[in-house]
Amino acid sequence: MSYTTSQATTPAAGSAATTLSSVDADAASSDGGGPLTGNLYFLADVLLLGAAALFFLFVLPRAVTRLTRLSAWSEGLFLRSGSRRGYTQSVGSQSSKEGEVFDYSERSYAARRHTPQRRVNYANGHPARSLTTVTDDDDSYGGFVTDRVHRSPPAHMPAWSTIFPGVNARLGATLRPGHSIGRVLVLLGYAVLMFFVGLEGGNPFVDYVPAGWVGVSQLPVAFLLGTKNNLLGVLLGKGYEKLNFLHRFVGRFVFLAVNVHSLGYLYQWNIEGTLSRNLVPNIIWGFVALICADILFFFSLQTVREVLYPLFYFSHVLAAVIILPATALHESSTTPYVVASLALYLFDRLLRLAQTRFTHAHLRAIPTLGTVQLSIPTLNAGWRAGQHVRLKVLSTRMGWWGWAESHPFTIASCANGEGEGLVLLCKSTGRWGERLMELARRAEYCEAGGGMPRVRVLVDGPFGGPGHAVIASYSAALLVAGGSGISYPLAIVEELLRDASCGASRVRLIGLVWSVQDVSSLDPLLPHFTRLLRVARDTGTHLRISLFHTRATDSYNVKLSPAARFVREGLTVRAGRPPLASLLSSVVDRALEVHKASDAWTPRAGEARESSSPSGVFVGACGPRALGEDVEKVVRLFGAREEHTRSVGGVECQVEVFGW
Ligand SMILES: Cc1cc2nc3c(=O)[nH]c(=O)nc-3n(C[C@H](O)[C@H](O)[C@H](O)COP(=O)(O)OP(=O)(O)OC[C@H]3O[C@@H](n4cnc5c(N)ncnc54)[C@H](O)[C@@H]3O)c2cc1C
Incomplete structure (x- = not known):
């Protein structure tokens, strides 16, 4: 960015005082382009767009395969109240x-x-x-769809990790928690590009303009990656939370560039003694933008996010909104970048407005899980299993700011399910969660006395989820959950059984593995597990639920409640951590067996025979980051045994972590 008012006299200051328009003009005259197209920084953005397009080309076959089903176009976009037929x-x-x-x-x-x-x-x-x-002889599938609308199972398109398992194993190897080789390569590529354009523009210690341009040119990229309805994420089939690492990385470059640019001028004017003379309106706006960039950076550090999330959130939104006009008022030639950022931001806000639902929810405390079950009967359609929503509980009992805080929770029920509507399981980890627990207890108390049975909520979403992967298109699924991560497999199992009940799923085998610290966590979920096991039997799906009591060392010492002892078939309880590698191996072997058995089966009239080769195993994990990384590692190592992986059609993994 330039300071047209600068009265610089030294050669260094002279170059620093180069106006933005002259940078454009120079560039334009050298390559014959317009003021913007000739700009090195704009070309860097074009290059980034090209890279994104390349990634998109890789996922295009999967996206097209998923979208060939008409219903896929409307799934996972807007929560609604759907009709429940039978x-x-x-x-x-x-x-x-x-x-x-x-x-x-x-x-x-x-x-x-x-x-x-x-x-x-x-x-x-x-x-x-x-x-x-x-009556019992109705054509119901153990409690699921009875409208006899038989659908065909979805087509399966393997991911690149299945086609090139060796490459995937290498790129997926983690260098440090949260950083795989693939991810580091992407970040390195971006950093090299930014340093190249920054240094190509001039020496950042004497010429402060290029740094300013680097910062401004990356604003739209940071906005694109930071919005919940992320266009790039939609195209790549990745939720905003999965692209958040890129948003943060780009944000750090904006911070660095804006500071190099501004502090350079401050230093120079200080030495020249011209600081007060330079404090004209456009320079003051430049300082406003600098403060915003610094707030965006410092208040989003991990410590602040962990300790004072609301401070991070509100300061981030405010500073992001102010930095745009401040940048344009500082230097008018930055307007195209500002307008692009604003357009991305407004697109997200408007879409979120259309996605937001104001409704009532029922609360129920589940003390053994330390969790509140929040159900919204009025919303029962419009999401995919694995997606999450952002929730505001509009009660003054949530505290001064608590009612305005929006918290993400994975949906624990399936859309168009059995009439429960949208269900969330919210663990009380901090102040907000504890207040919700208090509110739930109070709501139950009032309900018992005929008083207030519900709370008002604002639900925003759905977001994230399996993207272009269609879980029902795999032959088998292994779902691993740690603690409150159980919401994720609950929704997936229910959705798979719902689809199986009308012939719309290929999944024949589901393994649900749940690690808990306290075995009594099982009791509140027991009715639901029992029902899922029954529905699985009725739909011909092999469902096995394995609970691992991580604090116990000996399976004989795991003290089950009488109710839990009552459930035998399909449910096992063991001590220790889940042996993920052998669990995956056994799911793969069983999937192969089941597939062979179904090959030998003769279809009845009107029923289609399935394809002769298995269509892969979907592995989903949800819970603490360490669990997610363990699962990813096991899948990667398994993938390295290429023959075995290929025989089952590939093993593909998706991990949801409760944080970013
Ligand atoms: C995509 C996603 C899905 C999730 N799904 C579930 C779920 O199904 N069930 C469940 O129990 N938990 C889930 N969580 C975690 C849940 O959102 C946090 O535990 C909750 O927001 C903590 O709020 P608190 O103030 O009670 O706890 P705190 O102790 O104040 O916060 C605990 C941690 O949660 C993070 N956090 C706090 N407030 C927010 C916020 N408004 N938005 C995002 N993160 C925040 C902070 O980084 C902090 O480290 C999910 C998180 C994410 C990111």
Whole structure:
């Protein structure tokens, strides 16, 4: 950026005082382009766009395969209230009260065991309004879709990691937590480009203009990568949280460049004694932009994010909004970059406005899990398993700022499911979570007394998720969860069973592995697990749920509740950490066996025979970062055994971590 008001006299200062328009003019005259196209910094952005396009070309076949199904176009964009046609379920596995339909509580389990089983049809998705008894010989798939609309399973397109497992194993190797070789290469490539354009423009110690331009030219890139509805993420099939490492890296370059640019001038004017003379309006706006860049950097350091997340969040939004006009007022020729950044930001805000739902939610405390179950019966469609939403609980009991804080939570139920609506399992880890737990207890108390049974919430999303991967297109799935990460596999298992019930899934085998520190965590989920196991049996899907009690050393000493001991088939409880490598091996072997068995099966009239080769194993993990990295490592090492991996159609991995 230039300072047209500068009265510099030294050669160094002279070059520093080069105006932006003259930089453009020089560049333009040398290559014959327009003022912007001739700009080195603009060309750097074009190069970055080219790199993004190249990545997109790699994922294009998968994207096209997914979008060949019409329903895929509307999935995972807007939460809505969909029609529930003919889902069935057993009375007793659900509470008859509105909002208790996804009931994990021990109370519900006890009630269910003492309630005679009969099937009910939720024709309009509301048990109270639409209860019609149906008989056991209805064509229901153990509690799922009964509308007899048989769909074909989705086509499968393997990822590049399956086609080139060796390359994937090398690029995926981690150098340090959170940094794979592939990721480091991307960051290195970006850094080299930035240093090249920064230094090509001139010596940053004597010419401060190029640094300013580097900062300005990277503003749209930082905005693009920082928005929730990230266009690049949509194209690449990656949620904003997966691209966040790039947003941070680009942000650091903006910070560095803006500081080199501004501090250079400050130093120079200080030596010349011209500081006060230079403090004209456009320079003051430059300082405003500098302060914003510094706030964006310092208040987003990991320590601040961990200790004072609201400070990070609000300062980040405010500084990001102010830096744009401040930059344009500082130097008018930066306007194209400012407008591009603003357009990306407004696009995201407007889309988020359209995605935001203001509704009521039911709260239920689950003390054994240290979790609050929040269910929104009015929203029951529009997301994909694995996606998350951002939640605001609009109650003054959440504290002075608590009601305005937006927290991300993975959706624990499947869309168009059994009438539970959107369910979140929110662990109380900090102040906000504890207040939510208090509110849940209070809500239950009021509910019991006929008082306030619900809270108002703002739900924003859905975001993230499996991207271009279609989980139902694999032959088998291994889902690994740690602690509160259980939301993620719950939604996936339910979605796979829902799809299996109408022939829209290839998944024949599902392994759900859950690590917990306390074995009593199982009890609240037991009714739900039991129901999933029953539905899996009815839909011909092999579901095995394995609970690992990480604090126990001997499986014989794991003390199960009487209710848990009652469930035998499909559920195992063991001591220690899950042996991920052998679990994956056994899922792969079983997938091959199951596939061979289904090959020998003769289809009935109207039923299609499946393809003769298995379509891979999907491995999903959710929980602490260390668990995610363990899973990734196991999959990578497994991938190195190319023959074995190829025989099952590949093993592909997706990890969700509760943080960034
Ligand atoms: C994509 C994603 C999905 C998640 N899904 C779940 C889930 O299904 N169930 C679950 O129990 N937890 C989930 N989490 C974690 C959950 O969002 C945090 O535990 C919660 O926001 C903590 O808030 P707190 O103030 O109670 O705790 P604190 O102790 O104040 O915060 C704990 C940590 O959470 C982070 N954090 C705090 N506030 C926010 C915020 N507003 N936005 C983002 N991060 C924040 C901070 O970095 C901090 O280190 C998810 C997180 C992410 C990023």
